[in-house]
Amino acid sequence: PEIVIATPGRLWELVKEKHPHLSNLRQLRCLVVDEADRMVEKGHYAELSQLLEMLNDSQYNPKRQTLVFSATLTLVHQVPARLLHKKHVKKMDKTAKLDLLMQKIGMRGKPKVIDLTRNEGTVESLTETKIHCETEEKDFYLYYFLMQYPGRSLVFANSISCIKRLSGLLKVLDIMPLTLHACMHQKQRLRNLEQFARLEDCVLLATDVAARGLDIPKVQHVIHYQVPRTSEIYIHRSGRTARATSEGLSLMLIGPYRNFQACLHNSWIEQAAAALEIELEEDMYKGGKVDQQEERRRQKQMKVLKRELHHLLSQPLFKDHLKTRYPTQSGRPPLPMAAPKNGESALSCLSRQKKKPRRQQQQGPPQPSTSAL
Template sequence: MEQWRMLGVPDVIIKALVDQNFNSPTVIQSLTLPPAILGRRDILGAAETGSGKTLAFGIPIINGILEIKEKHKNEIIVNEKNQNVGWQCSDIDDNIEDIEPEHAEEEDLSEVNLDENGIGCVRVINNIEIDEYPGIQDLQMKNVDKSKCKPLYALILTPTRELAVQIKNHLVSAAKYTDIKIAVLMGGMAAVKQERILSKGPEIVIATPGRLWELLDEGNLHLSQIDSVRFLAIDETDRMLEKGHFQELQKLIERINANGKKARDRQIFVFSATLTMVHDIPDYLMKKKQRHVKSKIFKLTPGQKLQKIIEMLNIKKPKIVDLTKGSGTAESLTECRIACTFDHKDYYLYYFLKRHAGRTLIFCNSIGCVKRLATLFSILECNPLPLHAGMQQRQRLKNLERFQADDNGVLIATDVAARGLDIPNVEHVIHYQVPRTSESYVHRSGRTARAQKEGITVLMMEPSEKQNYSKLCKTLGRTEDIPTFPIVDRLLIAVKERVDVARDIDKLELKCRRDNAQKGWLKKAIEDMDMIVDDEQVDSSMETKEAADLKRQLKARKNRLASLLSKPLFPKGFSGRYLDMNLNLNVTDNENKAIDIMKKIIEENPKKAKRKMTVVKRTPIKNINRNTKIKKKRLNK
């Protein structure tokens, strides 16, 4: 507790932190909490994923709100002498009793001289602190009940819905022994329910930009105070502030900075694992720059990127804390890659999942890829859980909970799961497709090797992804290839057979769904035309020979796959189909984890593991022939 107390953290927060076994602060927290709490500095923090950035801005916000509320508790709202200290012009329609009923009885309305328009002078008590209650003047004009004039002290913006929920959970736990109310606003959930939550006046609002702007644009009274918030935090800022992302965020920033006086008193927190990372100009912008000589498009330096954020958010007293290294990833993270052709990625992915048990997170670049992999690996009985922006929010959160509850769970996701999510004990992160930016690679890989734990990230790449891979290595300062993950190619024959049968089943099921949809359309058309036809006649007319053959093929494929899945995939001493006397590998033993195997290879053969940057095209599996020594040599090489 003394370590936290030395940083300026109050005991009421320390007690909640100890309950969560946060017995000592992390490095980023040790460097940011003193200037934030004791010096009230604006913080720009960059640290590796899993380093505790959420509490680095959450604790100062909670502490600041507690100080403000304590200050209000000790202030004397009414001047004891009730002296007439000033006059101002006011609209007579204002209902004094609705604003300050305890003083309305003392008000001598006979002293108010009205003109023909009903406007006069009323006495004002100047020692009432309305600055700490943002937006109260607007609420007075609308004759809102006093209970609805609760202040909004802090606003936290995040790029994804799941991250917003996670931040809320962290802050609720840290404010466990306080009376601070926290609300989360995000798309995919009922807006009416969120408006009902806002009517209770939460002091902290955590939101995604789209839903926040929607409710603000509709005139929500509690959110109308955002230009007067005392604390503003933006998590995973680099992507949110990029041009073309989150158009609502630019409008929100303009609205927040509308009140210049309040902006000067505001404390701002900006955090991201890639805050100081810059990447090359995209190809389409580079072509535009080449066409126009006077183009202002240029690559930012880390200092220019930070300066742009400072100017955009109107930061006055910045304290920059950068703990990121050149690689951008955690020291406890082991990186490797698998080079293969496009058609063989499914084989290597299935091989990895069956060979190395553990909680695995698979990233794709598109929703279509997530859906295809989820369907294919469901057929292979790997029980994958999809996660992408096209799903309902309730299902997204449900899949996350299921993934966290399963020690050998498989989650297939787009980049909505890449930033900020703290999923415990993720052992493997697999990039099924090379990410388009180095920031995405760092954030994806950061879902493992969190809080000083070890983890492995595997980059699956095909020749057409060479350009993205080269850009990634260049941005991360890599002059050598990422080490290659070891795969026993002779064991892939059994893997290939299973995956191919599953692919056939997927295609046949798709055809069956299309036929059923056509059948349903025909029935609906008959009903719309008020035709009377026997159901047996309709079924017999649509039950063609092709449909019957399709069902037989599907049944045969399913039986074949069930037979394959009932047998061990990697029997000891066998390569899957042929007896191999030279294979000394106990492939049924999963005690050797993927990270241990990779670390051992790097330690034993550091030169072989790291080569000059090239893209290796693996020998196609269909060319594996046990009778051809030349092909075996090429494969082993």
């Protein structure tokens, strides 16, 4: 083949198996490496390092051109304070990061660096929004946004347990989301991605395995249910929308704190039970048997709760008019929260909010959100 596109692991397997198409790479004219920033991080792309070592040693072609690409190569993070006292830990700036990358790739001479990075780090066609809320309120804002602005929405979380909890919660609320995380089989991942790309109104819950390398057409919204751990991850997540010349929206739900220990301590079953206001006894944690009479009582209680939830879900979420006898503290009645006009998108809603006169915006009631959504 004249062109080979591959993941590092699979390509290295074929080279080691001495595949006839890859048995001799001495005549390789052009080598393109994408997502190069991960090569600088420890524990990533070991197979690619082995492949590059072979290409730069036993199968080196002096006429080969090497091209390296990355959307976040120039971003540098400070070393954590707990590691600064160690002797072998060194601070890395942009120059040191580039030098280390060139050393790993085996570039000879002085390579040409073309930096197209903007100050914002994201594309101009991306609209970035945020909502400050309590951690317990994130589910409410997520459900509201998905109902208010239907479309192809990609929701990111930091852990698989959070994805499982959100999946169960949204299914109870008659939203059937797809999931994508590292513990799924590859066939199931591809099946969910194909279905997500085919349906116009669909929700995909994913960990950061979906933050890179996916080109899904017409993703309108990227929702960061949990704040990403680094700015690189935020840029790559947001890059799943507003691709090429299309517009897109990035919404980040920001809580007052990020308590990872609490997430690890409480399993997703406990969190789901707390969300449904169901008490779990100790036997259920240990996997023991529950008394049959008690189990029948719980099942009966669940049926009552499901009927009540079904009735609530049958009611319209958005009403055209909001009537009240009582004024607000400012002396004016609250403005009605109307349903989207003719299926108005989140982007057009934001654009309309920005065009409103400043005086008219100030007359509205105070909102807990910093977003115009």
